[in-house]
Amino acid sequence: MNDLGFEAHRPRLRAVAYRVLGSLTEADDAVQETWLRFRRADVAAVENLGAWLTTVVTRVCLDVLRTRERRGEEPYDPRIPDPIVDPASGLDPEHEAVLTDAVGLALMVVLETLTPPERVAFVLHDMFAVPFEDIAVMIERTPAATRQLASRARRRVRDQAPAPDRSxxxxxxxxxxxxxxxxxxxxxxxxxxxxxxxxxxxxxxxxxxxxxxxxxxxxxxxxxxxxxxxxxxxxxxxxxxxxxxxxxxxxxxxxxxxxxxxxxxxxxxxxxxxxxxxxx
CATH class of the missing domain: 3.10.450.50 (Nuclear Transport Factor 2; Chain: A,)
Incomplete structure (x- = not known):
């Protein structure tokens, strides 16, 4: 399969990685690593390339989060994730692809307080409609446990990051x-x-x-x-x-x-x- 198959999914993969990692640089690195794995893999028989790539980029992001934990990186309180900055006149098209839904900085701050499994479960299910059964495989939990993780994260987001006025x-x-x-x-x-x-x-x-x-x-x-x-x-x-x-x-x-x-x-x-x- 040529690279066009990957490029069609790049915006979504970057959007997933940014929400999971809170870092634009690390998100780009995760997407690049996903592309390398795509090039090395035999994907001709993959029925749903988008789902396969989402799984790969999520696992790459989880590795990054686990590496942070192994290094004992304790984020100082509060940590503001990388903001996406545009002129007041409107969003850059590339940024618009990353901000496919309301992802205000306050929401990103709350995501920083979640555990890696909570963050992945919430981001994938609530923001990208990935079924719990598929997420469970990525984070090595049961579907029921994955559902509970997302529910716990959802309550925290609802309490600490209210939905902004749309206008x-x-x-x-x-x-x-x-x-x-x-x-x-x-x-x-x-x-x-x-x-x-x-x-x-x-x-x-x-x-x-x-x-x-x-x-x-x-x-x-x-x-x-x-x-x-x-x-x-x-x-x-x-x-x-x-x-x-x-x-x-x-x-x-x-x-x-x-x-x-x-x-x-x-x-x-x-x-x-x-x-x-x-x-x-």
Missing amino acids: IAVQRAVVDGFFAAARAGDLDALVAVLDPGVVLRSDGGAGRTGLTVTVRGAREVAGQAVMFGGFSPYARPALINGAAGVTVVRDGRPLSIMAFTVAGGRIVAIDVLADPARLG
Whole structure:
């Protein structure tokens, strides 16, 4: 079989790998490894190439997750996964293929808290409609156990990553209101655009003590926004994982990427990547 058979499935494979790994670089590496295995395998007799490739890329991703565990890599709290950044005018076609459904950064943060089997079960079943029987083989569990893993993950996602408002225009208006209030130092106006249970997660990078934080509650988050309101003039509208957000750039140097989750006309989550090592 020629490479066209593989290329037809590449967007889906990259989408699966990004959700499972939370890293664009590692996702690309996983897809490349899947392509190498495709080239080496005798796939002429494979009845469903898409399912076969999904199985391969998932197993490659699981190997990556298990390698992280063997190395004792304890992700600092919170870890913001790699954001997908586009201009406010619209998604890049390649990015649109990866973001085939609502995969906001807040959802990706929650996925980071799941165990590898939970993450795979949830991603494959809930996002790509892979049957539990097929997932069970990949993670070496029974179908019943796989169903339980996905259910547990689903509850955590539902509780911690609410579905955003679908209208980008509505999201943008709320985010613009947030920055206007931050520039003015208007605490009450900030609280008005924030959900009472809003969570702010800021990832300043490993080893940057005090710069990696989680703040909860409208008053507390508003206080943080006022404190850093001086950076508001440097915020540039962008789409972060397909939702309204900003990049903060001063003197040509990126300072942070801010993703907002807007639900019910209020901000329920703000995820900030400020790690200099990753911003480039």
